Amino acid sequence: xxxxxxxxxxxxxxxxxxxxxxxxxxxxxxxxxxxxxxxxxxxxxxxxxxxxxxxxxxxxxxxxxxxxxxxxxxxxxxxxxxxxxxxxxxxxxxxxxxxxxxxxxxxxxxxxxxxxxxxxxxxxxxxxxxxxxxxxxxxxxxxxxxxxxxxxxxxxxxxxxxxxxxxxxxxxxxxxxxxxxxxxxxxxxxxxxxxxxxxxxxxxxxxxxxxxxxxxxxxxxxxxxxxxxxxxxxxxxxxxxxxxxxxxxxxxxxxxxxxxxxxxxxxxxxxxxxxxxxxxxxxxxxxxxxxxxxxxxxxxxxxxxxxxxx
Amino acid sequence: xxxxxxxxxxxxxxxxxxxxxxxxxxxxxxxxxxxxxxxxxxxxxxxxxxxxxxxxxxxxxxxxxxxxxxxxxxxxxxxxxxxxxxxxxxxxxxxxxxxxxxxxxxxxxxxxxxxxxxxxxxxxxxxxxxxxxxxxxxxxxxxxxxxxxxxxxxxxxxxxxxxxxxxxxxxxxxxxxxxxxxxxxxxxxxxxxxxxxxxxxxxxxxxxxxxxxxxxxxxx
Numbered sequence: 001x002x003x004x005x006x007x008x009x010x011x012x013x014x015x016x017x018x019x020x021x022x023x024x025x026x027x028x029x030x031x032x033x034x035x036x037x038x039x040x041x042x043x044x045x046x047x048x049x050x051x052x053x054x055x056x057x058x059x060x061x062x063x064x065x066x067x068x069x070x071x072x073x074x075x076x077x078x079x080x081x082x083x084x085x086x087x088x089x090x091x092x093x094x095x096x097x098x099x100x101x102x103x104x105x106x107x108x109x110x111x112x113x114x115x116x117x118x119x120x121x122x123x124x125x126x127x128x129x130x131x132x133x134x135x136x137x138x139x140x141x142x143x144x145x146x147x148x149x150x151x152x153x154x155x156x157x158x159x160x161x162x163x164x165x166x167x168x169x170x171x172x173x174x175x176x177x178x179x180x181x182x183x184x185x186x187x188x189x190x191x192x193x194x195x196x197x198x199x200x201x202x203x204x205x206x207x208x209x210x211x212x213x214x215x216x217x218x219x220x221x222x223x224x225x226x227x228x229x230x231x232x233x234x235x236x237x238x239x240x241x242x243x244x245x246x247x248x249x250x251x252x253x254x255x256x257x258x259x260x261x262x263x264x265x266x267x268x269x270x271x272x273x274x275x276x277x278x279x280x281x282x283x284x285x286x287x288x289x290x291x292x293x294x295x296x297x298x299x300x301x302x303x304x305x306x307x308x309x310x
Numbered sequence: 311x312x313x314x315x316x317x318x319x320x321x322x323x324x325x326x327x328x329x330x331x332x333x334x335x336x337x338x339x340x341x342x343x344x345x346x347x348x349x350x351x352x353x354x355x356x357x358x359x360x361x362x363x364x365x366x367x368x369x370x371x372x373x374x375x376x377x378x379x380x381x382x383x384x385x386x387x388x389x390x391x392x393x394x395x396x397x398x399x400x401x402x403x404x405x406x407x408x409x410x411x412x413x414x415x416x417x418x419x420x421x422x423x424x425x426x427x428x429x430x431x432x433x434x435x436x437x438x439x440x441x442x443x444x445x446x447x448x449x450x451x452x453x454x455x456x457x458x459x460x461x462x463x464x465x466x467x468x469x470x471x472x473x474x475x476x477x478x479x480x481x482x483x484x485x486x487x488x489x490x491x492x493x494x495x496x497x498x499x500x501x502x503x504x505x506x507x508x509x510x511x512x513x514x515x516x517x518x519x520x521x522x523x524x525x526x527x528x529x530x
Contacts, residue, residue: 086519088511089395089432090440090478112397112437121397121437123518138521139435141332141350169351169404205402 087120096133108134139236142167142266144203151264154194162190167266172209179213180220195226197262229272230279236267238290249289252298256305281308318458318506322513326433333434337426340460341416344423348430350406364398365405373412391474391484392427397437416461418446420472442483443510444474445503449495457506473503477511
């Protein structure tokens with residue numbers, strides 16, 4: 001099993017301070033993440049540790065072990081925050097090259113292989129999660145990715161195919177059979193100018209993107225034509241931010257106003273609330289949250305809610 | 311020659327100023343200012359369609375009036391410099407457009423325009439091989455070399471140089487010269503400009519850091 005090494009321990013008044021400690025398991029040494037370390041120091045300062053040194057040590061041990069268990073869990077879920085470096089096009093990602101020698105690498109957006117090296121091709125922040133590397137970069141123009149859901153505008157009809165503008169250089173194709181329950185006789189009612197919420201099934205730089213409005217079981221789910229509401233564009237980073245699991249924006253807006261939203265990964269959002277006034281207010285809240293922190297987002301939403309109803 | 315990094319005398323400033331284009335760069339280098347708007351990848355006209363790469367266009371707009379031959383020359387040099395840096399093979403059958411606007415020319419405009427174009431490309435999130443930094447320098451009447459001169463210093467220049475370097479191997483990408491100079495002066499200028507280009511690369515990186523400063527991790 002794992003062993004615990006705590007060093008050095010300082011005795012200050014009747015409070016233990018732990019400056020630096022690490023846990024070693026059979027295979028590797030594990031450092032406590034800074035957040036947990038802070039928590040630990042806080043716990044040390046609280047009264048429950050202030051007894052005899054032996055009792056303290058046993059409690060400490062138990063506490064640290066619980067932390068470690070948690071930390072391992074966090075490690076699985078959390079993105080490695082150690083690598084938050086800015087990379088520029090042409091930079092060699094030495095961490096990835098090193099890791100690539102022993103493990104299989106997964107290279108995400110912004111990285112490419114060049115001879116035996118891993119080279120950045122975009123300017124942004126390098127992120128790492130286990131053996132997966134990618135770059136977070138600022139982007140406004142959409143490049144299609146297979147499996148992503150997008151909001152598009154029907155820009156043309158030609159025979160069996162609808163042309164959908166999704167913000168890419170080529171309009172995407174949507175077959176009339178891509179709708180739920182559509183047959184040759186029973187054609188869906190789609191007109192030019194309609195808003196469609198669809199999924200990309202073909203996204204390749206050499207091919208036109210292709211959309212469907214059904215899932216693999218032939219059910220439409222949330223996909224399909226969006227009626228009424230308002231569509232507006234924003235940067236792709238904002239879309240990624242608000243579609244994150246722990247982003248407080250959507251829940252904060254829900255507290256103020258009931259609404260429907262379709263988030264297209266192509267930087268287009270469709271919103272529908274009861275009134276136009278509310279819809280526009282929600283749109284403003286979303287656009288304002290691009291550079292805002294979580295607390296600020298909550299503030300923005302509550303001010304907008306207050307302004308609307310008083 | 312001295313080995314230490316030559317510091318650009320004029321300060322660099324950057325803003326992503328326009329909201330409509332895919333990205334933009336308002337770059338000032340001292341009193342020289344260029345505004346660049348970037349669009350792409352866009353739909354391509356059939357006559358300029360290329361099956362294996364993106365069609366890259368640069369449109370240079372002078373301060374006043376219509377384009378002259380000199381402007382076309384600048385346009386072409388910006389185009390060829392940016393084209394070497396772009397990975398346009400990743401965007402076949404598209405077009406990529408840069409509009410370069412001359413706002414203020416107080417010496418070294420070409421260098422400023424190249425730097426602004428590169429900054430616009432960086433912010434747009436398009437794939438690139440490397441970044442490019444351009445440095446302007448002169449040889450004055452006394453035969454002294456001034457790196458990144460202002461317009462007062464540049465008034466009595468006998469030779470003007472604009473060098474562009476890439477960020478990976480620090481090789482010379484492009485060079486425009488004007489006036490009378492000898493080989494030794496040219497070599498000196500190139501070495502000084504190369505060391506000054508380091509400053510521009512640092513500036514790029516700092517600006518990208520600023521853009522992402524308040525970012526949280528956008529994972530999957």
